[in-house]
Structures are given as structure tokens and as C-alpha cells.
Amino acid sequence: MGYYLGLDVGSVSTNFVLLDKEGKVVWDLYLRTEGRPLVAIEKGLGELAKENPKVLGAGTTGSGRKLAGVLIGADVIKNEITAHAVAALALVPSVQTVLEIGGQDSKLIILRDGVVTDFAMNTVCAAGTGSFLDHQAARLGVPIEEFGKLALKAKEEVRIAGRCAVFAESDMIHKQQMGYPTEEIVAGLCSALVRNYLNNVGKGKELLPTVVFQGGVAANLGMRRAFEKALGTKVVVPEYYSVMGAVGAALLAKEEVANTGRSKFKGMNVANWENEAGSFECPHCPNQCEIVEIKQEGKVIARWGDRCGRWSNVEVAV
Amino acid sequence: MKVTFPHMGSLAIPMKALLEEAGLEVVLPPPTSKRTLTLGSRHAPEFACLPLKINLGNYLEALELGADTIIMAGGVGPCRFGYYGQVQREILRSLGKDCDFLIFEPPAGDFKGLASTCRRLFAGCRPAGILRGAKIAWAKARAVDKLWQVSLWARPREVERGRTSKIIRKLYHKLDQACEMKRIRRIVREGIEELKSQAKGEPKAHIALVGEIYVVLDPFSNQYIEERLGEMGVEVSRTIYLSQWIVHHLVLPTFRLHRPNRSLGLASGYLNYAVGGHGLETVANTVLAARRRFDGVVQLAPFTCMPEIVAASILPRVSKGEGISVLTLFLDEHTGEAGLVTRLEAFVDMLLRQQRQRRQGHGILSWA
Numbered sequence: 001m002g003y004y005l006g007l008d009v010g011s012v013s014t015n016f017v018l019l020d021k022e023g024k025v026v027w028d029l030y031l032r033t034e035g036r037p038l039v040a041i042e043k044g045l046g047e048l049a050k051e052n053p054k055v056l057g058a059g060t061t062g063s064g065r066k067l068a069g070v071l072i073g074a075d076v077i078k079n080e081i082t083a084h085a086v087a088a089l090a091l092v093p094s095v096q097t098v099l100e101i102g103g104q105d106s107k108l109i110i111l112r113d114g115v116v117t118d119f120a121m122n123t124v125c126a127a128g129t130g131s132f133l134d135h136q137a138a139r140l141g142v143p144i145e146e147f148g149k150l151a152l153k154a155k156e157e158v159r160i161a162g163r164c165a166v167f168a169e170s171d172m173i174h175k176q177q178m179g180y181p182t183e184e185i186v187a188g189l190c191s192a193l194v195r196n197y198l199n200n201v202g203k204g205k206e207l208l209p210t211v212v213f214q215g216g217v218a219a220n221l222g223m224r225r226a227f228e229k230a231l232g233t234k235v236v237v238p239e240y241y242s243v244m245g246a247v248g249a250a251l252l253a254k255e256e257v258a259n260t261g262r263s264k265f266k267g268m269n270v271a272n273w274e275n276e277a278g279s280f281e282c283p284h285c286p287n288q289c290e291i292v293e294i295k296q297e298g299k300v301i302a303r304w305g306d307r308c309g310r311w312s313n314v315e316v317a318v
Numbered sequence: 319m320k321v322t323f324p325h326m327g328s329l330a331i332p333m334k335a336l337l338e339e340a341g342l343e344v345v346l347p348p349p350t351s352k353r354t355l356t357l358g359s360r361h362a363p364e365f366a367c368l369p370l371k372i373n374l375g376n377y378l379e380a381l382e383l384g385a386d387t388i389i390m391a392g393g394v395g396p397c398r399f400g401y402y403g404q405v406q407r408e409i410l411r412s413l414g415k416d417c418d419f420l421i422f423e424p425p426a427g428d429f430k431g432l433a434s435t436c437r438r439l440f441a442g443c444r445p446a447g448i449l450r451g452a453k454i455a456w457a458k459a460r461a462v463d464k465l466w467q468v469s470l471w472a473r474p475r476e477v478e479r480g481r482t483s484k485i486i487r488k489l490y491h492k493l494d495q496a497c498e499m500k501r502i503r504r505i506v507r508e509g510i511e512e513l514k515s516q517a518k519g520e521p522k523a524h525i526a527l528v529g530e531i532y533v534v535l536d537p538f539s540n541q542y543i544e545e546r547l548g549e550m551g552v553e554v555s556r557t558i559y560l561s562q563w564i565v566h567h568l569v570l571p572t573f574r575l576h577r578p579n580r581s582l583g584l585a586s587g588y589l590n591y592a593v594g595g596h597g598l599e600t601v602a603n604t605v606l607a608a609r610r611r612f613d614g615v616v617q618l619a620p621f622t623c624m625p626e627i628v629a630a631s632i633l634p635r636v637s638k639g640e641g642i643s644v645l646t647l648f649l650d651e652h653t654g655e656a657g658l659v660t661r662l663e664a665f666v667d668m669l670l671r672q673q674r675q676r677r678q679g680h681g682i683l684s685w686a
């Protein structure tokens with residue numbers, strides 16, 4: 001039995017999934033990236049090695065997709081938009097709208113007839129994304145897992161400014177001092193964040209059902225309900241909502257391998273190899289590009305970060 | 319007098335030729351770099367747009383090299399750029415920088431102001447030198463644009479990745495050194511040949527680049543978007559060129575010849591009047607791109623740019639009405655590439671998918 005590996009290296013979490021040949025998730029892993037993607041990838045590979053799967057193909061996505069891709073020898077290295085769209089389509093074929101809220105960014109993908117027709121990502125502000133919710137939950141002394149459930153208990157919700165995390169926070173502090181119950185503040189916050197998302201990321205877009213909500217924040221019941229209220233339609237949260245990027249990457253790898261006939265995956269040995277990332281500033285022009293150098297087992301396997309190609313085009317061992 | 323001016327793409331090539339032929343000593347700011355940006359943002363108002371910050375950084379770096387006179391363009395109309403010269407002058411003054419600041423205001427019916435600024439700059443220059451400078455500068459401006467245009471055609475077709483960018487850098491260097499009309503013409507002729515001869519393949523898609531002039535013309539501020547798209551196999555058509563801008567905004571108005579820009583009429587129904595900057599052009603060019611069957615449009619704008627914000631809020635309607643995909647990118651101080659690359663890759667992916675769907679009909683779900 002062979003499997004397809006998908007890896008989504010994001011700013012907040014690093015996710016691994018294994019799909020069987022039918023595209024069903026048979027194993028998944030959610031790790032915190034904690035600002036050190038290399039460590040998170042190695043840790044995940046270590047866990048994966050315990051399962052000792054036969055990997056037929058591998059794909060990577062997320063902001064760390066390139067790093068992950070060269071480390072494991074990925075067949076596809078794809079952007080998050082495509083990966084999320086592919087996964088949503090595979091699990092919910094009728095999808096026309098994908099709401100995706102992760103740790104640092106939020107995305108909106110519009111599909112028609114199974115093809116992406118438009119998308120948007122938050123540009124200027126991370127209010128409403130996972131890290132902001134994390135922070136606010138900690139400040140209110142509520143475990144993040146309970147945060148959304150708490151919002152459902154509220155009979156009323158208080159009005160919180162949604163445009164900017166700083167405004168939202170000062171509004172919340174004010175309402176706390178006024179004595180509003182925590183659940184009403186939390187419910188108000190969820191509505192504010194949804195309002196912000198729809199006005200900012202969703203501006204000018206037509207959000208039609210079926211609406212799929214994925215990404216780490218989809219775990220939050222308060223956010224789900226706030227979206228349903230704002231959109232006036234049911235919101236579908238797929239079973240593997242938190243690892244959808246990785247699912248998409250694995251599906252793309254499956255297709256790629258079907259096309260090329262063989263996989264570039266380096267094999268499960270990769271879990272035992274020593275990896276090292278270093279950087280230096282190129283002194284050759286005033287642009288001062290920061291060059292990143294990735295070594296595996298002491299050999300340079302990739303370099304990037306330069307504009308002119310002086311470093312990245314140099315032959316490196318593969 | 320040691321004259322300097324801000325960078326804007328390859329503006330330095332013709333501009334330096336003009337001033338030097340006229341007999342002035344030119345001190346070029348070093349190429350715009352992260353240091354320029356850091357210097358500029360430190361001293362600029364936080365809410366100002368990227369061009370102001372980079373300009374300011376350019377001045378500060380040129381002053382370090384001994385420049386004492388700064389040339390800047392002025393402007394009229396709703397775009398804030400119109401008073402950037404004055405704001406920059408005051409910022410430099412409050413930093414205690416001792417320099418002359420010459421702001422060339424467009425001749426809005428009155429040539430006195432422009433003429434007196436010219437007299438101040440070219441005082442002591444021989445008229446023959448100025449004329450020769452203008453001639454060479456104009457030839458270089460057109461050469462720079464022509465070669466760039468060919469490079470945009472060649473890059474998605476190049477056989478060896480990165481080759482086109484190498485050639486264009488070399489050609490620009492040669493152009494910069496050239497000081498005879500014959501030599502300029504030869505560089506262009508041979509350059510076009512060289513760019514074309516290494517291009518064999520077919521581009522995957524066509525994208526039109528629209529938006530605010532500074533960020534469209536300046537690769538540093540748009541994070542080399544034309545190169546990035548080209549190397550993804552996309553042919554980019556840029557809708558704004560410096561030489562064309564000079565004709566439309568400087569030469570024709572000076573001779574009271576307002577050739578109505580017919581393509582602007584294309585925006586009618588979506589946007590019926592000028593909103594400053596290139597807002598109207600952005601909308602019109604998006605319509606034009608759709609009618610010319612481009613696969614997509616990328617709009618570039620500095621963060622907080624009012625005319626482009628107006629255009630951006632109209633583009634979804636154009637996109638729907640004309641059936642063309644649009645990606646809007648707001649550019650600011652961030653130099654991290656990941657966000658930009660992700661959006662560009664996703665956009666190109668999307669265009670290719672749509673292409674394939676159009677070709678094959680509905681319902682085929684291959685993503686590779």
C-alpha cells in the first residue's frame with residue numbers, strides 16, 4: 001500500500017498528512033512552527049518515520065514550501081491558494097466559496113464550476129487571524145479551545161471595533177472594565193472579526209454557497225456561527241479543516257506523479273539526515289540581498305534570496 | 319553645482335545624458351536599495367506613499383556623495399505627488415541639509431514658473447549643449463523603453479532562465495555609456511536582435527500591468543514583478559512607459575496639442591472622469607486588456623494611493639463586466655518576497671486553469 005505525503009509549512013503551524021490512493025486522509029499531524037520551520041519539519045518527519053509509510057509522492061505548500069520542498073525532494077511545491085482550493089474541491093465538490101483563516105493570514109477563494117475564478121488574501125492587517133485570537137484568548141484567561149464555545153453561550157453580544165487589532169483590543173478592555181460578561185465580549189469579538197474579514201478580504205466578491213470554512217480558526221465555534229449569521233447560509237467545516245493545505249499538496253503530488261511516472265521524494269531516510277540553514281548578506285552590490293543556504297548532510301542543497309542569480313544559480317548538489 | 323535627482327526605473331539613463339551634455343555635473347544616487355528605503359522611511363511621514371519615501375532616501379544618499387542641488391517634478395491634480403517636492407524640501411531643511419531644491423511644475427497654461435526654474439538650472443550652460451542633451455536624452459529614453467518592451471516579449475520565451483535579464487542589464491549599461499546618436503541606434507538594433515535570438519518558446523499567458531506610474535516603472539519598488547512573471551512564463555505588457563508619458567504630459571501640452579487619449583474613453587460606464595494620478599488609465603487599460611483578450615491584469619499601487627484605491631474599488635465591476643481576472647497589489651516598505659510570490663503564483667495558476675477550462679469545456683479537474 002502506498003501513500004501520498006502533503007506538507008504545509010505555515011507561519012504558525014506545520015502540518016503533515018498521508019493520503020491513501022483514494023485520496024482519503026489516513027494520518028495527520030499538526031505541529032506548531034514556533035518560528036523555526038526547519039525544526040518543525042524535522043520533528044514531523046521523525047513522527048512520520050515511526051509510521052514507516054511507503055511514500056509514492058510528496059507535495060509541499062505554505063510560506064515554507066520551498067524549504068520543505070528541497071529538504072524532502074517534493075514533486076510539487078505549490079502556493080497555498082491552489083492547495084486549499086484543490087483540497088476543498090476534493091472534499092466538497094459543490095464548493096463555490098472557501099473561507100480560510102490561518103495563523104497569520106486569511107484568504108478567500110471563489111470557485112465556479114470547479115475552477116478558481118478569484119481570490120484575495122489579507123494585505124495590511126492580521127486582525128482576525130489565528131495569532132490575534134490566541135492573544136486575546138490568553139488575555140481573557142480562556143483556553144483557546146474553549147474560546148469559541150464560550151461565544152455560543154452569549155445571549156447578547158457587545159459591539160467591538162473590528163478594523164484593527166489595536167482598536168479591537170482597546171474596545172475589549174473598555175467593555176471588560178464596564179462589567180460585561182466574558183462570553184458576550186467573546187461573541188462580539190467574533191462578529192467584529194467576521195465583519196473585518198468580509199469588508200477587507202471579501203470586498204467586492206460574491207460569496208455564494210456552498211461555503212467551506214477551513215484553516216485553524218475554523219475550530220472556533222463562535223467564528224463559525226458569526227460567519228453563518230453574516231452570510232445567511234450554512235458554513236461547511238470539513239473534517240480535516242486544520243490540515244487542508246497539506247491535503248491539497250498531497251493531492252497535487254498524486255497528480256504530478258501520475259503525469260511524470262516517478263517521484264522525486266528522497267525516501268524516509270530523510271528523517272535521519274542532518275539539516276542546517278544558514279544565511280549571509282551578499283556584499284556584491286548595495287541591494288545587500290540576504291542569501292539563505294540550506295545544507296543537508298553537510299552538502300549545500302539550495303540557496304536563494306538573491307536578485308541577480310549569483311548564488312541561487314550556482315550548481316548545488318541535489 | 320552638483321545636480322542629483324531621484325531614481326524611477328531607468329530614468330537616470332536619459333536624465334543624466336541631458337544634464338551632462340548641457341554641461342552640468344551630475345551626482346547619481348546609488349541604485350535604490352534597502353538602505354535607501356530605510357533612510358527614506360525614517361524621515362518621511364508614516365502615511366506617505368512609497369515613492370515619497372524612496373525619493374527621500376535617494377536624495378539623502380546622493381547628498382552623502384556630495385550633491386548640492388536636487389531636481390524634482392511637481393504636479394497638479396488630486397494626487398498627493400503634486401506637493402511631494404515641497405514636502406521633501408521641507409524635510410531636508412528640517413534635517414539641516416543644505417541644498418537647492420528645484421521643482422519643475424507642469425506648465426498649466428503658464429510657462430513663467432517653468433521657464434524660471436529652467437533658467438536657474440541651466441544658468442551658464444550653452445544653448446547648443448542643452449539642445450544636444452535634449453536630443454540624446456530623448457533618444458536614450460526611447461531606446462530604454464524599446465529594449466524593455468522587447469525584453470518583456472523575450473523573457474517568457476527565453477531558453478536559459480535569467481538570460482534576458484542579464485542581457486537587458488548589459489544593454490542598459492552600454493546605453494548609459496553611449497554619447498552619440500549613431501551608437502545609441504546601434505545598441506538598440508543589436509540589442510533587439512540579441513534579445514530575440516535567445517527566445518524560442520511560447521508564453522503560457524499574457525498579463526497586462528496597470529497602475530500608478532512610479533511603482534509600474536520602478537522594479538525595486540514593485541519587487542521586480544515583470545521579471546518574476548516573465549520567468550514564470552508569462553508575457554507582460556506594461557501599459558505605461560516613460561517616453562510615452564513625456565509625449566503625453568510634457569511635449570504635447572507644451573505645444574498646446576492635447577491629443578485626446580482615445581483609450582481613456584474605454585473606461586466610460588465604469589469611471590467617467592479623471593481621479594488623479596493614473597486612476598482613470600488603470601480602469602481604461604483594464605478594459606482594453608480584456609478587449610485584447612489578455613488572460614489577466616495586475617494592478618500595482620503604492621499603499622495609501624488614493625487614485626488607485628478608487629480604481630481598485632471599480633475593477634471588480636470591470637472584471638465581471640468584461641470577463642477578465644484582476645489582481646491588485648498594494649506595495650509598501652515590505653521587502654519580504656513570500657507574500658508577493660504566493661499571490662503571483664496563485665494568480666498565474668488560476669489563469670492557466672481558466673485557459674484550460676475554456677479549451678476543454680467544463681468539468682475537468684486536473685490541477686497539475
